[in-house]
Amino acid sequence: MPRPSQLLHPARPPALTRDAATVLLLRDTPGGLEVLMTRRSSSASFVPGAYVFPGGGIDAADACCHALTQRRATQSALALTEAIASIRESFEELGILLARHADGSWATQAEIDAMDRQGDLGAQCAARGLTLAASDMFVLARWITDRDLPKRFDVPFLVARVPPEQMPVADETEQFEPVWVRPGDALARHQAGSFFMIYPTIITLERLHGLATVDAVLQACAVSEEPLWTSCPRTGLLAGREARYMEHESAYGELALVCPDGQIAHALDWQSEQPVALLKNVLRLTAPNPGAMTGPGTNSYLVGDPGTGYIAIDPGPADAEHLGKLWRAAGGDIRLIVCTHSHPDHSPGARPLQALCDTVPPILGLASRATARANSAFVPDRELRDGEVLGLGQNAFAAGAPLQQYSFAAGGPLPQGASSHTLQVIHTPGHAANHICLMLLDDGLLFSGDHILNGSTTVVDPPDGDMSDYLNSLDLLHTACAEHQLKYILPAHGYVIGGPGDEAQAAITRLKAHRLQREARVVAAMQAQPDGTLDDWLALVYADVPQRMWPVAKRSLMAHVARITSLIP
Numbered sequence: 001m002p003r004p005s006q007l008l009h010p011a012r013p014p015a016l017t018r019d020a021a022t023v024l025l026l027r028d029t030p031g032g033l034e035v036l037m038t039r040r041s042s043s044a045s046f047v048p049g050a051y052v053f054p055g056g057g058i059d060a061a062d063a064c065c066h067a068l069t070q071r072r073a074t075q076s077a078l079a080l081t082e083a084i085a086s087i088r089e090s091f092e093e094l095g096i097l098l099a100r101h102a103d104g105s106w107a108t109q110a111e112i113d114a115m116d117r118q119g120d121l122g123a124q125c126a127a128r129g130l131t132l133a134a135s136d137m138f139v140l141a142r143w144i145t146d147r148d149l150p151k152r153f154d155v156p157f158l159v160a161r162v163p164p165e166q167m168p169v170a171d172e173t174e175q176f177e178p179v180w181v182r183p184g185d186a187l188a189r190h191q192a193g194s195f196f197m198i199y200p201t202i203i204t205l206e207r208l209h210g211l212a213t214v215d216a217v218l219q220a221c222a223v224s225e226e227p228l229w230t231s232c233p234r235t236g237l238l239a240g241r242e243a244r245y246m247e248h249e250s251a252y253g254e255l256a257l258v259c260p261d262g263q264i265a266h267a268l269d270w271q272s273e274q275p276v277a278l279l280k281n282v283l284r285l286t287a288p289n290p291g292a293m294t295g296p297g298t299n300s301y302l303v304g305d306p307g308t309g310y311i312a313i314d315p316g317p318a319d320a321e322h323l324g325k326l327w328r329a330a331g332g333d334i335r336l337i338v339c340t341h342s343h344p345d346h347s348p349g350a351r352p353l354q355a356l357c358d359t360v361p362p363i364l365g366l367a368s369r370a371t372a373r374a375n376s377a378f379v380p381d382r383e384l385r386d387g388e389v390l391g392l393g394q395n396a397f398a399a400g401a402p403l404q405q406y407s408f409a410a411g412g413p414l415p416q417g418a419s420s421h422t423l424q425v426i427h428t429p430g431h432a433a434n435h436i437c438l439m440l441l442d443d444g445l446l447f448s449g450d451h452i453l454n455g456s457t458t459v460v461d462p463p464d465g466d467m468s469d470y471l472n473s474l475d476l477l478h479t480a481c482a483e484h485q486l487k488y489i490l491p492a493h494g495y496v497i498g499g500p501g502d503e504a505q506a507a508i509t510r511l512k513a514h515r516l517q518r519e520a521r522v523v524a525a526m527q528a529q530p531d532g533t534l535d536d537w538l539a540l541v542y543a544d545v546p547q548r549m550w551p552v553a554k555r556s557l558m559a560h561v562a563r564i565t566s567l568i569p
Contacts, residue, residue: 001443001444001485001487001500002257002279002443002444002445002487002488003442003443005280006279006280006281006282006442006443007260007279007280008258008259008265008277008278008279008280009258009259009261009263009265011261012261012262012263013261014147014148014152014261014262015149015150015151015152016152017144017145017152017153017154018057018151018152018153018154019057019058019082019153019154020055020056020057020058020085020153020154020155021055021056021058021082021083021085021086021089021155021156021158022052022053022054022055022086022089022155022156022157022158023053023054023055023086023087023089023090023098023137023157023158023159023160024036024053024140024157024158024159024160024204024208025053025054025090025096025160025161025162026159026160026161026162026214026217027161027162027180027214028213028214029180031182032182032212033182033183033208033211033212033213033214033216033217034180034181034182035053035180035181035182035183035186035205035208036053036054036094036096036162036168036178036179036180037051037052037053037178037179037180037181037186038051038052038053038054038093038094038168038170038175038176038177038178038179039051039052039175039176039177040052040174040175040176041173041174041175041176044174045151046151046153047198049196050196050197050198050201051179051186051190051195051196051197051201052197052198052201053157053201054086054089054090054093054094054096054175055085055086055089055090055155056085056089056092056093056174057085057153058081058082058085059085059088061120061122062081062084062085062088063077063081063084064122065084065121065122065132066080066081066084068122068125068126068131068132069083069084069131069132069133069134070100070131070132070133070134070135070136071083071134071135072134072135072225074225075134075135075225076225079139079156079225080134082156082158083132083134083137083158084132084134086137086156086158087099087121087132087133087134087137088121091112091115091117091121092117092118092121092171093170093171093174093175094168094169094170094171094175094178095112095117095166095167095168095169095171096162096163096166096168097111097112097115097130097163097166098132098133098134098136098137098160098163099125099130099131099132099133100130100131100133101129101130101131102129102131106163106164106165106166107128107130107163107166108165109165109166109167111128111130112166117171133160136160136161137158137159137160138158138159138160138218138221138222139156139157139158139159139221139225139226139227139228140157140158140159140204140207140217140221140227140228141156141157141200141204141207141227141228141229141230141231142154142155142156142157142227142229142230142231143155143157143200143204143230143231143232144230144231144232145232146199146232146233146234146235146244146262147232147234147261147262148235148262148263148264155200156227157200157204157227159217159218159221161214161218183205183206183208183209184209186205187202187205187206187209190202199233199244200231200233203231203246207228207229229246231246231247232247233245233246234251234252234255234256234259234262235255235262235264236251236254236255236259236264236266236267236268237264237265237266237267237268237269238267238268238269239269242264243268247499247503250454250455250494250495251268251495252499253454253488253489253495253496253497253498253499253503253507254266254268254278254495254496255268256488256496256498256499256500256503257278257279257488257496257498258277258278258279258496260500268495270286270290270296270297271286272285272286272287272288272297272322272325273325274325274329275302275325275326275329278490278496279443280305281303281304281305281420281421281443282301282302282303282440282443282445282490283301283302283329284299284300284301284302284490285299285300285301285302285322285325285326285329286298286299286300287299287300287316287317287319287322287345287349288319288321288322289316289317289319289345292548292549292552293345293459293552294345294493295453295455295456295493295494296493296494297493298314298316298317298345298346298492298493299314299490299491299492299493299494300312300313300314300315300316300322300326300349301313301314301447301490302326302329302330302334303392303421303423303440304330304333304335304392304421305420305421306331306333307420308335308392308393308420308421309330309333309334309335309392310330310333310334310335310392311334311335311336311337311338311390311392311421311423312326312330312334312336312337312338312353312361313338313339313340313438313447314338314339314340314346314347314449314492315337315339315346315347315349315350315353316345316346316348316349317344317345317348317349318348318349318351318352319349320352322349323349323352323353323356324356326349326353327353327356327357332356332357332358334353334357334361335361335392336361336362336364336390337350337353337354337361337362337363337364338363338364338365338384338390338423338436338438339363339364339365339378339380340365340435340436340437340438340447340448340449340450340492341365341366341376341378341431341432341434341435341436341449341450342365342366342367342368342372342376342377342378342432342434343376343432343450344375344376346449346450346492347365347376347378350363350378350380351363362380362381362382363380363381364380364381364382364383364384364390365378365380365383365384365434365436366380366383366384366427366434366435366436367379367380367383367434368432368433368434368464369433369434369464371433371463371464372432372433372434372464373461373464376432376464378434384425384436385425386425386426386427386436387424387425387426388424388425389422389423389424389425389441390422390423390424390425390438391421391422391423392420392421392422393420393421420442421440421442422440422441422442423438423439423440423441423447424438424439424441424484425437425438426438426439426476426477426480428449428451428473428476428477429466429469429470429473430451430460430465430466430467430469430470430471430472430473430474431449431450431451431458431459431460431465431470432450432464432465433464433465433466433469435449435450435451435473436449437449437451437477439480439484439486441484444484444485444486444487444488445486445487445488445489445490446477446480446481446486446488446489446490446504447490448477448489448490448491448492449491449492450491450492450493451470451473451474451477452474452477452489452491452497452507452508452511453491453492453493453494454491454493454494454495454496454497455493455494455495456493456494457511457514457515457556458470459552459555459556460555460556460559461555461556461558461559462555462558462559462562465555465559466559466562466563467515467519467556467559467560467562467563468563468566470515470559471512471515471516474508474511474512474515475512477508478505478508478509478512481504481505481508482505486504487499487500487501487503487504488504489504489507489508518541518556518560519560519563519564521540521541522537522541522557522560522561522564523564524540525537525540525541526561526564528540534554534557534558534561535554537557537561538550538553538554538557541553541557541560542557
């Protein structure tokens with residue numbers, strides 16, 4: 001994990017969450033699936049005036065109603081309590097009661113009208129021979145309120161078919177204006193400004209929008225007692241406005257690194273005008289070379305601080321304006337320049353950046369191999385060794401000091417006075433034969449170059465790229481994340497990946513699985529068309545990829561075919 005001393009924002013532990021439960025009451029209509037929603041009081045302490053699903057906090061009494069509740073054998077005690085709470089809340093707020101008689105018939109409207117909606121629900125149901133129908137409810141999702149809010153909840157979103165003949169009537173205290181609405185219509189009205197909803201409600205309706213019937217929803221949820229998704233969103237700034245992101249979205253890991261306690265302070269707009277601080281000792285400056293192959297541009301990183309000087313990672317293309325900004329961001333004090341590999345969007349800026357510096361920093365990396373394309377020629381001042389450690393410390397870099405003072409083999413003792421910033425080299429061939437990654441050991445960061453990207457998979461272009469090497473390097477990085485507690489991956493293209501748990505390792509696992517799934521499609525195409533050409537197989541394997549990207553995809557296809565062929569006895 002990043003050292004607290006390097007975090008940009010003071011620690012601000014989020015408020016503790018309160019247990020609550022919500023239910024989406026559903027019905028089928030000739031016009032499609034509808035969900036029951038209601039408007040919260042304009043004086044409510046949480047999301048006043050928003051249209052929501054009925055629900056609220058879990059009371060101690062809810063756990064006492066288990067004996068009065070129908071349950072599935074697979075429902076846990078906690079899940080049962082949550083279901084009871086949502087039944088009670090929908091009854092109190094809207095007069096909808098999910099309860100059955102012994103013969104399976106639902107509570108009637110007359111019975112509901114005779115009950116006290118603020119009274120003891122369990123006792124009233126027992127008196128009428130009613131059993132709470134938790135077995136008819138399934139978990140759709142689990143939402144945990146954003147870390148930045150002072151009032152937070154941990155809420156399962158349950159789903160159930162509304163009992164026939166029951167009519168919703170708002171309590172006119174907490175909830176008003178009950179309305180049946182199709183998910184798509186609710187989203188359109190929100191977009192038009194006439195139906196205010198909060199982020200979890202919006203996302204939940206978006207997920208429902210693709211399901212046509214109540215049965216389809218219930219069947220999707222009945223596969224497991226686990227929610228289809230769980231999320232505690234994070235918020236950043238985009239075009240000056242708050243923008244929320246779920247765990248699977250590309251900006252989530254970056255927000256977890258920069259604003260771990262949910263501070264809404266990090267701008268996510270891609271720009272090349274000024275560096276972006278990720279930690280106090282890590283700056284990112286994105287080169288002005290966006291495109292199909294580079295995404296928002298090549299990320300150049302500076303590791304260090306004004307007291308130690310900086311290591312520049314991937315100076316990028318030979319763009320004078322970009323390199324000038326990189327040099328100025330380091331205060332002109334660049335001690336080392338490291339290139340993760342020799343591709344033309346990564347290494348050409350190394351020499352001109354070096355020329356800007358008064359004290360000439362060595363350029364480190366691995367020289368391009370004979371298999372590299374002509375535009376990827378690169379010769380460092382010195383080749384790095386696999387496992388080598390590069391350190392920056394307060395007293396480690398006197399002007400003109402020999403390289404041995406700040407470059408030392410892995411496992412050896414750290415130099416006296418060092419190291420406040422420690423990078424270790426991992427040789428990771430695959431995308432390119434001379435590719436390396438760098439671990440910032442002090443703060444649990446992995447600079448992944450082009451081996452791991454955010455938002456896309458990297459191209460493996462034979463003969464310099466090798467698919468077997470690429471997959472083996474993924475395994476190496478997965479192991480390194482576990483051994484060195486690397487929690488965040490800083491790619492050469494795209495936002496930071498990772499989180500405080502095992503998110504970085506999970507991202508690597510998903511990436512490898514994606515590659516192997518693609519390879520399985522290659523095998524299937526080769527078997528279906530044994531006499532086919534690469535172009536024949538390309539149309540089958542990459543049918544899900546826009547055709548404008550097929551020339552690039554063909555390179556990775558070649559790498560897969562070469563690997564498959566090499567594995568055949």
